[in-house]
Amino acid sequence: MHNEPHIDVSSPDQAFRAEVAQWMATHLTGKFACLRHRGGAGDEDAYPELRKEWAQLLARDGWNCVGWPEQYGGRGLSVARQIIFHEEYARAGGPGHMGHLGETLLGPTLIAYGSEEQKRRFLPGIVAGTEYWCQGYSEPGAGSDLANVQTRARRDPASGEWIIDGQKVWTSLAHESQWIFVVARCEPGSRGHAGLIFLLVPLAQPGVEVRPIRQITGSCEFNEVFFDGARTGAQNVVGAPGQGWKVAMALLGFERGLSWIGMQTHFEHQLALICKAARESGSDRDPAIRARIGQAWMGLKVMHYNTLRTLSGGDDGSLSREAYIIKYYWSNWHRDLGKLAMDAMGADGDILIDDFSRTRLQQVFLFSRSDTIVAGTNEIQLNIIAERALGMPREARPQTQEKAAP
């Protein structure tokens, strides 16, 4: 982030920063140059094969999973160093990571809750950029209500395998992945948080069908995944059967943190594109657009500080207040940014031309609609803030609903 605090960074960190920047400058070139700033949210299907190759190049030089312990193939970087890595990676235009679900969610979960066998089997593929993962949480009937999982898993008494039936939705990158982690109900008749199982399931099998969902953008960033007698081995349960909720929640806990740093650098890039578009359209002289650009920049700065505050562990070491707001804050900021981008382009905003700096902004406008919906809608986020951070009463779940007279 520009204007970052003039903090007295010790020279080893400075040297590390230079090392990352240098590596990026050397490698994000040639055939990889077209990947600069690509593959972020809403652009996830850009150059998938080339991005996998890029991931393998990163892996070769030890730049995947830099925060993982060395014993699992990571670099064991401190949080401060990880921030530096993500900042420099994003500053150089490093593309969105095809393997981010494996690196940021499943890997840490396996390190914390997986068996030794699971760690041996799965962590190396994530680190190497050779095996990709997608997430099987949401279901069509459940939306934001994760405890309402309907997908069933039953044990085949003969083979000991788990057999899965049901449907997951909003799985990004399912068509580019080999594995999916699935939360399913393994105790028939159970409700809510009880009776769930956390399973690792191979996608390449007859019982699994991946169907793309066409989005507002016209492209298909998300999929539905149908399980019809899909199977996975007994060794692919993480934690104990029936205890899946605990594992699933722990995984979500890994969602916050360092990935925001990279995300914000992408946002910064988008804001720079807006400034460019405003100059081209002349709206950089329009006071209302100027005010919104100024506000967006300030919002981004605050988001950055908020992240540093969270990464610092908060004021008192407990789950911090600022961590509660971040999803709501960034998603609404980004949605507003998309609108600002369009308004800054004026009538040209509607017109598609072959200029990635323009189409990127149009993509942001459309795709950011999902930001305030996926991973907890605005409404759910505000409930969480009110109930968990402010201690206000939980929403009632009435047994029967009173119907208003029309």
Add this chain to the structure above:
Amino acid sequence: MHNEPHIDVSSPDQAFRAEVAQWMATHLTGKFACLRHRGGAGDEDAYPELRKEWAQLLARDGWNCVGWPEQYGGRGLSVARQIIFHEEYARAGGPGHMGHLGETLLGPTLIAYGSEEQKRRFLPGIVAGTEYWCQGYSEPGAGSDLANVQTRARRDPASGEWIIDGQKVWTSLAHESQWIFVVARCEPGSRGHAGLIFLLVPLAQPGVEVRPIRQITGSCEFNEVFFDGARTGAQNVVGAPGQGWKVAMALLGFERGLSWIGMQTHFEHQLALICKAARESGSDRDPAIRARIGQAWMGLKVMHYNTLRTLSGGDDGSLSREAYIIKYYWSNWHRDLGKLAMDAMGADGDILIDDFSRTRLQQVFLFSRSDTIVAGTNEIQLNIIAERALGMPREARPQTQEKAAP
């Protein structure tokens, strides 16, 4: 309203408009000149005695209660003529009407539901501007929950009189009135809408105490009224005992309509004062202030159209959609206007000087805080719109509340 539709008003209406304007120009002068634009919401305690005298002057020439039937002392004006009257009255700066609760609420209610004796006894004093009324609806424990009335009325078996005990709050002008209309619970143990009574109660008696409530403005526009064995005669029940809810709701139904016309003309005056203040402070060159002034003006225009739409009876004769929004719309518009006024004055907004055009705006800023609270808070208004206009489910009244973990 400026820029009003170029409607082909028939010449008798034009002549009537001129007559009102001429009367105002002739009479709102001399000792009454200081009343121009005074006595509106938030300024209700301005010159009370002089405004009563003014009301009696209006009465002398037949300009009170112009919409009432002639048999009750009114002029029997059509709605169109009433609009003209209110427009011209307000355009001339006609002061807020001390008797507006009698004229717009209690009078019409008595005409619809009162006994012949009640009409004979009470309507003439309202028309003449000699007897003033205040409203006893809200209670300290009830707020927006009118069905939760706790004030009790019991019948004295000896005299047949009703004896009232309890407390009302947010009664404006109680200290300037002779009578209060009160909703009380007359059937012990009844709940909600049932068992209520609508009583007319004289204020000048030992069992009634009026205590002013000091507001954010520092002045006391509202009062609390305490009833401790207060009495009123059996002839002062409107409708039947136990049926008070019906009368109380009918009275609130009279609240909407023509009074908005005059209110909007006051708002227009306030907006003009803001333009003047902006020119004086130089903020008329500030694009953000300009945008807000433009927006405020457009909002006022829309409010005016919305009122005309409502007065036209809506699209299809039923309670119209636009009528549902008007309280929410005007109160929030007005609250925003108060903020705009302060921002347009800049740092001077905080400074009190002896200039009514400035202090009026400061008053609007502070007093408009009550607009979104009294007569149904924003939250209640949105519930009403959602439930009654859109047919969405009613809010649950859970028997027990679940307490969130802190």
Add this chain to the structure above:
Amino acid sequence: MKTLADFALDADQQMIRESAEAFLAENCSSEAVRRAMESELGYDPALWRRIGAELGWCATAIPERHGGLGLSWIELTLLMERMGQRLLCSPYLATVCLAASALLEAGGEAGQARYLPAIADGGLTATLALADRGVEWKPEALSCRATARDGGFVLDGAFRHVPDGAHAQLLLVPAWLDGELALFALDGDTAGVRRREHANIDRTRRVAEIRVEGAAVPADALLARGPAVAVGLARAAALAAIALAAEQLGGAQQCLDLTLTYTAERVQFGRTVNSFQAVKHRCAEMMVRIEAARSAVYGAARVASAGADTGALLLEAACVKAFASEAFYFCAQEAIQLHGGVGFTWEYDPQLYFKRAQAGSQWLGSIDGMRERAAAALLDHGADHGARNMEEQHA
């Protein structure tokens, strides 16, 4: 009672509205809209013929002496509201609201007699070019020039955003002629006219770039010249903005209606989604904006139909366009949000409304521009009569 009756609809107006609603419910389903969006022309020509020849919608506000029905902007906006509700893809805005208005306000008697009957019966599509860039009428943003030659004229200029510009049969083009403004009528296939339709986000309304490069036109292509052209086109743009606002209103209402239906069926946490107070209040906010915009549209349509002077008409257009654009965008955004996960899929309709809401918000004046127009009338020296009146009355 005219003052009041004016805001109620008479029986004919109610019939127009209801029959339009019924016709579009049958003929303009989501599937039909999506087919039209994907077609090359961008609309269904068979449906357009029925609208013109059978239903007479194009004739609504065209005077009877030019083959129209002689009705007013009140009836026209009722129709536009219904078209907006169903996202009708058609050249109605370009042909009827823009081009026919331009002919009536700035086209001169001869031009009116020549083109309006064909527009009225649906036999001629037309459009109006307004500026080099953007879709607002600002003479200072016009660089197209006309030169007299060989008894006719030669035109040179470019217009980046012309609604339905690629297929309209008649192009109305303003140009500078000897230092004054003039309005020309061109056949779409005139030599020297290059039209290129843009790929765009809102596929329910097509936009084209038109380049006029040495296009030779006969003498009678010049419909009018002089100061009246600037005023007339300003009026035409204002009238079109009022009509577009009505269309936006219809779209906003449909976003709310879709949301009410969806949230009444969708169950989360053991309750229908519409029982959550947050959802109820959001829907109530949508209704507040919709009804405010509706009042604005009703009022503006009445001002337009009463033949208001230009200053008043422009302020009216500013007000209604700002309110309707804002209401439509808000309602489309909330429709997506309250549909949850399916809200941003291609399959569900909110995205179609959302894209049209954004595109339309720029047309014929942005919200910011409209606010500034009102502010200028209130605050600036030499401010327009209406707004200044306010202060004089209250000074």
Add this chain to the structure above:
Amino acid sequence: MKTLADFALDADQQMIRESAEAFLAENCSSEAVRRAMESELGYDPALWRRIGAELGWCATAIPERHGGLGLSWIELTLLMERMGQRLLCSPYLATVCLAASALLEAGGEAGQARYLPAIADGGLTATLALADRGVEWKPEALSCRATARDGGFVLDGAFRHVPDGAHAQLLLVPAWLDGELALFALDGDTAGVRRREHANIDRTRRVAEIRVEGAAVPADALLARGPAVAVGLARAAALAAIALAAEQLGGAQQCLDLTLTYTAERVQFGRTVNSFQAVKHRCAEMMVRIEAARSAVYGAARVASAGADTGALLLEAACVKAFASEAFYFCAQEAIQLHGGVGFTWEYDPQLYFKRAQAGSQWLGSIDGMRERAAAALLDHGADHGARNMEEQHA
């Protein structure tokens, strides 16, 4: 690990915050604030003495060589946040945040040595005049002039909004001297200085008009002159804005806390008010804005304490002031709204916060002005380094 540790508070900082909180809880109740508001002086001099002499708050960010504690803006903003929470009426903003900063940034070594020790120990109140009108530092909005005479200077000018201007013992006054800016130090009771306190809406902070009419001052009243004065005062105003933002943050948090308490107790429709989702979401929105503002304050305090260059410091002040002003006003407004009928009574406290929120939103830069400051850095030619960097990196 400094990057991160910087955002956590160390043990000393936590102690400062907690002891300030405890002290003010005991000594700055609502009743105490109301008494101070109604007093002529506008604050409680006994409490002020304790703050200065006993607690050392005035000494916080003053260097040790001038009798201060040599701490940073991090500690100072922690204190201001607590003062804001309790609406402390005191000359702290004027004396410590504005005047001491002006001395440190623009006052020269002699001026610092002369005045800072007395400020540090609470023995001297002071203020800084910034402009003819408003409370922002804009050299172009300054008309005060100094003329050399009799070995000293004579000053003429007027300042309409000077915080605590009527009672401050030391007045720091910028003036034009021979075409360049200069900073003067005046005793409050200098002949020719006329001070008149305004009646104002926010009685928790007093403002005075100061007229300097032929006021003769000795030679050593001139603390500094030349280009460094403009820069120094800009820095002082930015530092004061960061401190004021911290105060606003404390006020915003208290508005939320009062609301949480009230709505947990108040029952309507058979439920505590805090169980309504609309109320919950409003409180959550308050928290979102508060925590965003808190992050902004923490970040800005760290930038300030690291001695950032002027461009960066001004952008930091813009960001934090805009966020804190907006958060405070929003939270105060919502506190009134969610308190319902009692929310707008004199008796309950939300109105006090509300009035301070509005007054403070204008001080040291309005929200609109701060947004424009950021926009100019991003968009305009010759834009400041920080913002322009962004684009260079991503071009």
